[in-house]
Amino acid sequence: MVEPPAASLLTLADIRAAHARIAPFVHRTPILTSSSLDALLGARLFFKCENFQKVGAFKARGAHNAVMSLDEAQARRGVVTHSSGNHGAAVALAARNRGIAAFVVMPETAAAVKKAAVARYGAQVTLCAATLAARESTAQRIMNATGAHFVHPYNDVRVMAGQGTTALELLEDQPDLDVIVCPVGGGGHLGGVAVAAKALSGRIRVVGAEPALADDARRSLRSGTIVAAGDPPTICDGLRSSLGDRSFALIRAHVDDIVTAREETIITAMRLVWEILKILIEPSAAVAVAVLLERALPISAQRVGVILSGGNVDLDRLPW
Amino acid sequence: MVEPPAASLLTLADIRAAHARIAPFVHRTPILTSSSLDALLGARLFFKCENFQKVGAFKARGAHNAVMSLDEAQARRGVVTHSSGNHGAAVALAARNRGIAAFVVMPETAAAVKKAAVARYGAQVTLCAATLAARESTAQRIMNATGAHFVHPYNDVRVMAGQGTTALELLEDQPDLDVIVCPVGGGGHLGGVAVAAKALSGRIRVVGAEPALADDARRSLRSGTIVAAGDPPTICDGLRSSLGDRSFALIRAHVDDIVTAREETIITAMRLVWEILKILIEPSAAVAVAVLLERALPISAQRVGVILSGGNVDLDRLPW
Numbered sequence: 001m002v003e004p005p006a007a008s009l010l011t012l013a014d015i016r017a018a019h020a021r022i023a024p025f026v027h028r029t030p031i032l033t034s035s036s037l038d039a040l041l042g043a044r045l046f047f048k049c050e051n052f053q054k055v056g057a058f059k060a061r062g063a064h065n066a067v068m069s070l071d072e073a074q075a076r077r078g079v080v081t082h083s084s085g086n087h088g089a090a091v092a093l094a095a096r097n098r099g100i101a102a103f104v105v106m107p108e109t110a111a112a113v114k115k116a117a118v119a120r121y122g123a124q125v126t127l128c129a130a131t132l133a134a135r136e137s138t139a140q141r142i143m144n145a146t147g148a149h150f151v152h153p154y155n156d157v158r159v160m161a162g163q164g165t166t167a168l169e170l171l172e173d174q175p176d177l178d179v180i181v182c183p184v185g186g187g188g189h190l191g192g193v194a195v196a197a198k199a200l201s202g203r204i205r206v207v208g209a210e211p212a213l214a215d216d217a218r219r220s221l222r223s224g225t226i227v228a229a230g231d232p233p234t235i236c237d238g239l240r241s242s243l244g245d246r247s248f249a250l251i252r253a254h255v256d257d258i259v260t261a262r263e264e265t266i267i268t269a270m271r272l273v274w275e276i277l278k279i280l281i282e283p284s285a286a287v288a289v290a291v292l293l294e295r296a297l298p299i300s301a302q303r304v305g306v307i308l309s310g311g312n313v314d315l316d317r318l319p320w
Numbered sequence: 321m322v323e324p325p326a327a328s329l330l331t332l333a334d335i336r337a338a339h340a341r342i343a344p345f346v347h348r349t350p351i352l353t354s355s356s357l358d359a360l361l362g363a364r365l366f367f368k369c370e371n372f373q374k375v376g377a378f379k380a381r382g383a384h385n386a387v388m389s390l391d392e393a394q395a396r397r398g399v400v401t402h403s404s405g406n407h408g409a410a411v412a413l414a415a416r417n418r419g420i421a422a423f424v425v426m427p428e429t430a431a432a433v434k435k436a437a438v439a440r441y442g443a444q445v446t447l448c449a450a451t452l453a454a455r456e457s458t459a460q461r462i463m464n465a466t467g468a469h470f471v472h473p474y475n476d477v478r479v480m481a482g483q484g485t486t487a488l489e490l491l492e493d494q495p496d497l498d499v500i501v502c503p504v505g506g507g508g509h510l511g512g513v514a515v516a517a518k519a520l521s522g523r524i525r526v527v528g529a530e531p532a533l534a535d536d537a538r539r540s541l542r543s544g545t546i547v548a549a550g551d552p553p554t555i556c557d558g559l560r561s562s563l564g565d566r567s568f569a570l571i572r573a574h575v576d577d578i579v580t581a582r583e584e585t586i587i588t589a590m591r592l593v594w595e596i597l598k599i600l601i602e603p604s605a606a607v608a609v610a611v612l613l614e615r616a617l618p619i620s621a622q623r624v625g626v627i628l629s630g631g632n633v634d635l636d637r638l639p640w
Contacts, residue, residue: 278600278631311598
């Protein structure tokens with residue numbers, strides 16, 4: 001495999017353009033702080049609340065940038081994607097905002113609340129087996145039948161440009177961060193965030209947070225080649241994907257480290273954020289707090305941006 | 321019973337003074353909005369998020385105003401109160417912030433999370449039977465033994481002045497509200513809010529929201545005399561108190577109506593806010609949304625301030 005050169009893939013200018021393009025459709029999310037959590041972790045934490053984002057996750061950013069970038073001829077035939085949930089809802093909403101059709105392929109195992117959200121935004125949902133192969137072949141079949149344009153959940157520079165706007169806003173509000181911690185699944189969010197952060201700050205560190213049960217991104221970064229995720233049994237249903245070649249190129253070029261947390265710590269972190277910040281976050285977001293609880297990276301007395309990537313949970317199936 | 325004249329009890333000036341006094345110790349809480357909930361209810365809703373307040377509830381306001389108002393000689397002997405939880409935690413925190421002792425009497429039935437919070441803030445907790453009589457006699461015994469100053473959870477003008485600062489902030493941020501909906505238990509919050517709101521706006525309506533199972537405040541307002549709450553079996557553990565003579569005087573003078581919601585609607589409203597706003601609120605806060613779901617007051621196309629009074633819930637005992 002020949003990797004695309006990272007520098008030409010995605011730039012700060014792309015991310016700024018994405019920010020302007022999506023601004024009418026997504027929230028500028030707030031940053032919360034907590035003296036209790038600061039005391040617990042011995043650092044100054046700034047929580048970027050993408051759980052308050054449209055569709056309840058950062059995915060609204062990338063999906064809107066991709067869908068709003070389409071030319072009229074492309075857009076007219078609709079868009080298709082596959083997703084465990086948040087990206088599917090995001091594409092559905094973006095398509096509705098553009099007034100075009102959306103087709104979303106979801107694994108049968110996706111959380112009920114996520115399936116319902118996608119349908120509520122007006123997309124046509126097709127269920128398939130919970131493997132990447134099944135998702136891709138099902139999406140391909142729909143593309144062939146409809147001519148709809150495919151919007152990959154992460155390995156797409158338009159999507160990554162949109163996700164990077166999270167860091168743009170975070171660093172506009174808090175320019176002096178020492179480090180940003182961002183969950184990593186397929187790597188689109190982490191890649192986009194890293195491009196923006198490194199372009200905006202000469203000294204900032206960007207660290208990915210990953211479930212130890214799904215540490216393929218960490219192993220990919222260490223080995224220099226993409227390690228497949230398999231179907232890892234982590235509670236973080238948004239972080240089960242393998243990296244793509246484009247997201248991996250950005251991560252290799254710009255991310256300082258990827259660290260992991262155990263499942264039990266992820267659940268502890270999720271509950272801690274609920275109880276102290278009084279906000280709902282999903283397990284895939286909690287991993288960014290869990291790595292701090294496990295002291296997986298040095299943050300003592302530092303200013304730490306923590307990206308709480310989403311808040312879509314099934315309240316009938318809480319993990320405690 | 322001779323009621324105190326409402327106009328001399330509490331004024332906007334008292335509430336402004338309270339706001340300045342407590343500002344170093346409490347949050348100015350954010351206001352959230354939701355296009356989904358606006359569409360569902362056919363109105364423009366502004367949620368004042370006292371669930372994000374210190375100790376997780378508006379009670380931090382009144383307790384800090386009372387404790388910070390004490391003269392040195394009074395303060396030195398500490399403070400005592402009785403509370404199902406949030407007011408106890410608030411008095412404990414205020415006392416810690418002033419550097420004095422706090423004694424908190426709590427019913428054995430109080431939520432574990434609330435007992436733990438009070439203890440965490442450094443107060444000495446005394447458990448008693450879950451009746452008002454037991455709470456009052458236990459608090460009296462502690463006052464006799466220690467000389468500590470009693471801070472009533474609601475029937476105290478200093479406390480009500482503090483609680484009224486919620487409305488001060490809400491109307492500073494959103495001056496054009498048509499109506500404010502506020503939960504009512506002992507009436508300290510609703511009374512303070514009503515004084516502030518009516519002084520700041522000539523046309524605003526102030527409506528109390530109460531569980532139908534604990535509709536003593538509604539019946540009191542209708543009959544013109546305080547109806548005792550008994551020990552109502554509502555899920556809203558913060559709203560089981562009877563009105564006091566001072567809180568009732570303010571409510572009679574300034575509140576337009578008190579409306580009720582059923583327990584099942586309160587639970588539905590709580591879950592709806594969790595799922596859509598992605599924030600934790602407790603049942604005693606959810607009643608303010610539940611009365612809107614039940615169409616218990618006219619709000620069509622209006623601008624509605626909804627006071628989400630607290631967010632302290634036991635995550636091991638959710639009502640769904």
